[in-house]
Amino acid sequence: MQHPKPSYKTQSFIFFLWVLSNVLVLATSKSTIEPCSNSDSCNAMLGYKVYTELKVSEVASLFQVDPISILTANAIDISYPDVENHILPSDLFLKIPINCSCVDGIRKSVSTHYKTRPSDTLASIADSVYSGLVSADQIREANSISDPSVLDVGQTLVVPLPCTCFNGTDNSLPAIYLSYVVTPEDSLAGIAARYSTTLTDLMNVNAMGSSAVRASDIISIPLPACASNFPSYAADHGLIVPNGSYAITASHCLQCSCGPGSLNLYCEPASLAVSCSSMQCKNSNLMVGNITAQQTSAGCNVSSCNYGGFVNGSIITTLSTSLRPRCPGPQQFPPLKAPPTSVIRDATFAPAPAPQSDGSIAGAPQSTVPSTTSSSLPGLAPIGGPSGSSSAACSLVTPLTNLPSVVLLLLCVKFMMAIL
Ligand SMILES: *[C@@H]1O[C@H](CO)[C@@H](O)[C@H](O)[C@H]1NC(C)=O
Ligand SMILES: *[C@@H]1O[C@H](CO)[C@@H](O)[C@H](O)[C@H]1NC(C)=O
Numbered sequence: 001m002q003h004p005k006p007s008y009k010t011q012s013f014i015f016f017l018w019v020l021s022n023v024l025v026l027a028t029s030k031s032t033i034e035p036c037s038n039s040d041s042c043n044a045m046l047g048y049k050v051y052t053e054l055k056v057s058e059v060a061s062l063f064q065v066d067p068i069s070i071l072t073a074n075a076i077d078i079s080y081p082d083v084e085n086h087i088l089p090s091d092l093f094l095k096i097p098i099n100c101s102c103v104d105g106i107r108k109s110v111s112t113h114y115k116t117r118p119s120d121t122l123a124s125i126a127d128s129v130y131s132g133l134v135s136a137d138q139i140r141e142a143n144s145i146s147d148p149s150v151l152d153v154g155q156t157l158v159v160p161l162p163c164t165c166f167n168g169t170d171n172s173l174p175a176i177y178l179s180y181v182v183t184p185e186d187s188l189a190g191i192a193a194r195y196s197t198t199l200t201d202l203m204n205v206n207a208m209g210s211s212a213v214r215a216s217d218i219i220s221i222p223l224p225a226c227a228s229n230f231p232s233y234a235a236d237h238g239l240i241v242p243n244g245s246y247a248i249t250a251s252h253c254l255q256c257s258c259g260p261g262s263l264n265l266y267c268e269p270a271s272l273a274v275s276c277s278s279m280q281c282k283n284s285n286l287m288v289g290n291i292t293a294q295q296t297s298a299g300c301n302v303s304s305c306n307y308g309g310f311v312n313g314s315i316i317t318t319l320s321t322s323l324r325p326r327c328p329g330p331q332q333f334p335p336l337k338a339p340p341t342s343v344i345r346d347a348t349f350a351p352a353p354a355p356q357s358d359g360s361i362a363g364a365p366q367s368t369v370p371s372t373t374s375s376s377l378p379g380l381a382p383i384g385g386p387s388g389s390s391s392a393a394c395s396l397v398t399p400l401t402n403l404p405s406v407v408l409l410l411l412c413v414k415f416m417m418a419i420l
C-alpha cells in the first residue's frame with residue numbers, strides 16, 4: 001500500500017504552478033515593484049507629458065504639488081513675471097516631484113486626487129490626463145469602482161502613481177528615481193543614453209531579464225542627485241535634488257541646487273518675495289549660502305554658512321570652517337531655461353505617441369495664445385473613443401508578450417518534462 005503523501009510529481013507540479021504564478025505577476029506589473037515595510041517616504045519624480053496646453057498651476061493642481069517645485073525641478077527660471085500662470089505647450093515632458101510613500105507593502109504615491117469632469121472615462125484619465133503613469137484598471141481598483149462605465153461628474157478619484165525610493169541611492173551614490181512611461185519610439189539603450197546611465201544599471205534597477213521594453217511600460221530611471229543630511233525631525237528631511245536642477249524648501253525661503261560640477265547640495269536664499277526667519281549663521285555675519293575663502297600659509301581657510309533643515313518654522317544654519325589645499329572657485333549653478341513655449345522635437349525627444357483621438361491638437365505646434373485655457377482646467381475634448389487605449393497593453397490578458405516571461409515559461413515547461 002502506498003502512503004497517500006504527495007508524490008514528487010505532485011510537489012513539482014505545485015512548484016511549477018508557483019513559478020508560473022510569479023511569472024504572471026511579474027508579467028502583469030506595468031511598473032517596477034519595490035516592496036517596502038516601514039512608513040518612510042522619499043522624494044521621487046514622475047515623467048509627465050503635458051496632455052494639452054496647461055498652465056503651470058494647472059499641472060500642479062493635477063498632482064497637488066507646488067507649482068514652484070515643478071518649475072525648479074525642471075530648471076525653469078522662476079523669476080519670469082507671473083510664471084505660475086505661464087501656459088505650457090502640449091506634449092512638453094516635465095519631471096514632477098512627488099512624495100513616494102509605502103502603501104500596502106509596495107512603493108507608490110496615493111496623494112494625488114482627480115475630480116472627474118464630463119466626458120471623462122477611466123481610460124482618458126489614465127492615458128491622457130496622467131499620460132499613462134497609471135492604468136484605468138489601477139484607478140478602478142484604487143477606488144473600488146464596480147462599473148467603470150458610470151463615472152459621476154465631480155467624483156473625486158484617488159490616482160495611484162508609481163514611484164520607487166531604493167534607499168535614495170544607486171550603486172551606493174545618491175539618486176532619485178524617475179518613473180518613466182516608455183513611448184513606442186523608445187529603446188532601453190536610448191533611454192539609458194538620454195539619462196546618462198547604462199543599460200545594465202537600468203536592467204538591474206528594474207529587475208529586467210532582457211532589455212526589451214514595450215510602449216506604456218513604466219520603468220524607474222535613477223537620476224544622480226545631491227542628498228541632504230537634515231535631521232529626521234526637519235520638515236524637509238530627506239530632501240534630494242537631481243543633478244542639473246533646483247528645489248525650493250523652507251516655506252519658499254530657500255532654494256537648493258545640484259550640479260553641474262560637484263554633486264553637493266548648495267542652498268541659498270530664494271529670490272521669492274516672502275518673509276523668512278533669520279538665515280544668518282550664529283556668531284557670524286555669514287548668511288546661508290555665503291562662502292568665504294582666505295589663502296593662508298597653511299592652505300585655504302574656507303568658512304561657509306550652510307542650511308541644515310527646516311525645523312518648527314525656523315531655518316537651521318550651521319557654520320563650517322575648514323582648511324583646504326586649494327580655495328574653491330565660484331559656486332556653479334545649473335543653467336536655467338526660460339519657461340517653454342514650444343516643444344523642441346529632436347532625436348532625444350521622442351515625438352508624440354499615437355494621437356489621442358482628439359487629433360486636432362495632438363502634434364501640432366502650439367502657440368501660447370490662452371484660447372482654450374481659462375482659470376479652471378480646460379474642457380477635455382471627448383477622448384475615450386477608441387478602445388485600443390494603452391491601458392489595454394498592460395492588462396492581464398497579454399502576459400505572453402513579455403519576452404522574459406516567455407523564456408521563463410519555456411524553461412519551466414522543459415523542467416516539467418524532464419522530471420515527469
Ligand atoms: C509624504 O507622505 C507621507 C505619507 O502620506 C507623510 O507622512 C509625509 O509627511 C509626506 N512628506 C512630505 C514631505 O510631504
Ligand atoms: C541606505 O543608504 C544609506 C546611506 O544613504 C546607507 O547608510 C544604508 O546602509 C542604506 N541601507 C540599505 C538597506 O541599503
Ligand SMILES: *[C@@H]1O[C@H](CO)[C@@H](O)[C@H](O)[C@H]1NC(C)=O
Nearest residue numbers: 196224243244259260261263
Ligand atoms: C551633472 O550634470 C552635468 C551637466 O549636465 C554633467 O556634465 C555631469 O556629468 C553630471 N554629473 C553626474 C554625476 O552625472
Ligand SMILES: *[C@@H]1O[C@H](CO)[C@@H](O)[C@H](O)[C@H]1NC(C)=O
Nearest residue numbers: 268269286287288289290291
Ligand atoms: C551672503 O549672501 C547674501 C545673499 O545670498 C548676499 O547678498 C551677500 O552678498 C553674501 N555675503 C557675502 C559676504 O558673501
Ligand SMILES: *[C@@H]1O[C@H](CO)[C@@H](O)[C@H](O)[C@H]1NC(C)=O
Nearest residue numbers: 292294296301302303321323
Ligand atoms: C579661518 O577663518 C575664520 C573666519 O574667517 C577664522 O575665525 C579662523 O580663525 C580662521 N582660521 C585659520 C586657521 O586661519
Ligand SMILES: *[C@@H]1O[C@H](CO)[C@@H](O)[C@H](O)[C@H]1NC(C)=O
Nearest residue numbers: 231233234310311312313314
Ligand atoms: C517644535 O515645537 C514644539 C512645540 O511647538 C516643541 O515641543 C518641539 O520640541 C520643537 N521641536 C524642535 C526640534 O525644536
